[in-house]
Amino acid sequence: MEVFEEKKGNIFKILSEAISEGIVIVNEKQEIVTSNEAADSMFGYEAKELLGKSINLLIPTEYRHSHTEQVEDYLEKSGPRQMGHGRDLYGQRKDGSVFPVEAGLNPFEIYGSKYVMALVTDISIRKTQEKEIIELNLLLEQKIGERTKELQQTIKELKEEVSKRKEAEHKIMESLRKERELNELKTKFLSLVSHEFKTPLSGILTSATLVGKYIDTDQQDKREKHLKTIQNKVKYLNNILNDFLSIERMESGKATYKFDTFPLSKVVNEVIYNANMLLKEGQRINYPQNIDDISLNFDEKILELSLTNLINNAIKYSSGHTVIDVVVIPKKDSISIKIIDEGMGIPEKEQKFIFNRYFRAENALLDQGTGIGLNIVKGHLESLGGTITFESEEGKGSTFTITFPTKNNTN
Numbered sequence: 001m002e003v004f005e006e007k008k009g010n011i012f013k014i015l016s017e018a019i020s021e022g023i024v025i026v027n028e029k030q031e032i033v034t035s036n037e038a039a040d041s042m043f044g045y046e047a048k049e050l051l052g053k054s055i056n057l058l059i060p061t062e063y064r065h066s067h068t069e070q071v072e073d074y075l076e077k078s079g080p081r082q083m084g085h086g087r088d089l090y091g092q093r094k095d096g097s098v099f100p101v102e103a104g105l106n107p108f109e110i111y112g113s114k115y116v117m118a119l120v121t122d123i124s125i126r127k128t129q130e131k132e133i134i135e136l137n138l139l140l141e142q143k144i145g146e147r148t149k150e151l152q153q154t155i156k157e158l159k160e161e162v163s164k165r166k167e168a169e170h171k172i173m174e175s176l177r178k179e180r181e182l183n184e185l186k187t188k189f190l191s192l193v194s195h196e197f198k199t200p201l202s203g204i205l206t207s208a209t210l211v212g213k214y215i216d217t218d219q220q221d222k223r224e225k226h227l228k229t230i231q232n233k234v235k236y237l238n239n240i241l242n243d244f245l246s247i248e249r250m251e252s253g254k255a256t257y258k259f260d261t262f263p264l265s266k267v268v269n270e271v272i273y274n275a276n277m278l279l280k281e282g283q284r285i286n287y288p289q290n291i292d293d294i295s296l297n298f299d300e301k302i303l304e305l306s307l308t309n310l311i312n313n314a315i316k317y318s319s320g321h322t323v324i325d326v327v328v329i330p331k332k333d334s335i336s337i338k339i340i341d342e343g344m345g346i347p348e349k350e351q352k353f354i355f356n357r358y359f360r361a362e363n364a365l366l367d368q369g370t371g372i373g374l375n376i377v378k379g380h381l382e383s384l385g386g387t388i389t390f391e392s393e394e395g396k397g398s399t400f401t402i403t404f405p406t407k408n409n410t411n
């Protein structure tokens with residue numbers, strides 16, 4: 001014990017008082033053999049008061065038991081080390097209050113006796129700060145969480161705003177496009193009227209003038225011939241106007257469809273009746289006579305417009321003395337109608353453009369036409385769940401097929 005005595009010049013004393021950590025040295029019986037001033041004041045004791053006391057005095061009651069075991073075990077194994085290992089360590093002051101500590105243990109042997117020197121630091125302030133930091137972090141995380149939520153909400157609102165704006169922009173672009181198309185249509189109409197109407201109108205004028213000249217009673221057949229010409233040309237002009245109105249309605253979104261139940265034969269007979277007036281010499285239309293019991297639920301006007309366009313084309317783009325076949329093929333939920341001609345056909349390289357508005361194939365340019373009939377037929381049929389297709393060979397003929405759904409197909 002002499003080594004630790006309070007002698008003047010004792011090197012241990014000099015060193016131990018110089019450092020700020022508390023130093024407590026215990027013997028094998030775990031009795032305190034010396035403590036420095038820092039340790040004494042840390043634990044609230046007077047100088048020398050701890051001498052000969054059990055180290056347990058400095059350890060809170062609930063940790064004492066395990067501590068004793070650990071020290072024994074420690075003395076066995078020896079070697080310096082840090083106490084605690086992830087656990088919080090506590091010291092107990094003289095007044096019974098408990099405070100967090102950090103302790104490093106250093107075993108040593110002097111004159112055959114074993115000692116352990118404990119270096120003890122009061123970490124109350126650090127612990128409080130750690131706690132504060134943890135609390136601050138928690139608060140910060142909470143705030144970040146709240147801000148993130150707010151930001152997410154803002155982003156969501158912005159996204160909604162962006163998509164609303166895009167939608168509005170899309171609508172504006174769409175109506176601009178429609179307006180442009182309508183303007184284009186009007187310009188086109190004016191130029192078409194000046195060209196396409198000229199020939200039939202001068203034909204009508206000629207016929208009307210000639211009719212006026214046949215004043216004799218026996219010239220009735222000549223009068224009728226010219227009256228028929230006038231009727232045909234007026235019908236032709238009327239068809240063009242109908243086509244234009246149809247596009248205008250489709251483009252402005254005003255196309256309204258009306259479903260009715262009607263017999264197929266009614267529409268076919270009407271269309272054939274009108275078409276017969278346009279036939280060239282020797283041309284003939286074969287159409288089914290046994291369709292009286294087929295009734296459909298469809299837009300009658302659209303069916304009429306489609307058949308008129310296709311049959312008029314078949315007549316127009318075929319020469320005299322040819323046959324045009326109209327074939328009706330009833331299916332379970334739809335009906336297909338084929339219009340087969342033996343006419344000029346459509347050049348293969350131009351077939352892909354045939355449904356484009358205003359498109360006219362090169363071999364058809366000598367015949368009058370506007371290039372809008374097929375385009376509107378396709379537009380209307382597709383709006384009503386139908387289709388239009390064709391097969392064609394130049395110089396041999398064409399087959400156009402329309403198919404449309406029908407509810408009351410009672411064939």
Ligand code: ADP
Nearest residue numbers: 313314317345360361364369370371372373374
């Ligand atoms: P239009 O007959 O007034 O020119 P359409 O839209 O009805 O307009 O037809 C577009 C083009 O398709 C025609 O100009 C013609 O070149 C071609 N076409 C349509 N039907 C036939 C047909 N039956 N035989 C040959 N060509 C056709």
